[in-house]
Amino acid sequence: MRNALGLLKLLAQGEEDIRKGNIRPQEEVFSDLERLLRESAS
Numbered sequence: 001m002r003n004a005l006g007l008l009k010l011l012a013q014g015e016e017d018i019r020k021g022n023i024r025p026q027e028e029v030f031s032d033l034e035r036l037l038r039e040s041a042s
Contacts, residue, residue: 017023
């Protein structure tokens, strides 16, 4: 039950972000993550 409530909360937060226009293309997100991982490995 707790897991289901957590998932519903995540969905609600995601929908709110979309309504507010707080979104980024997935290509940008993953390229930023890859860059951060490379920088932390150096």
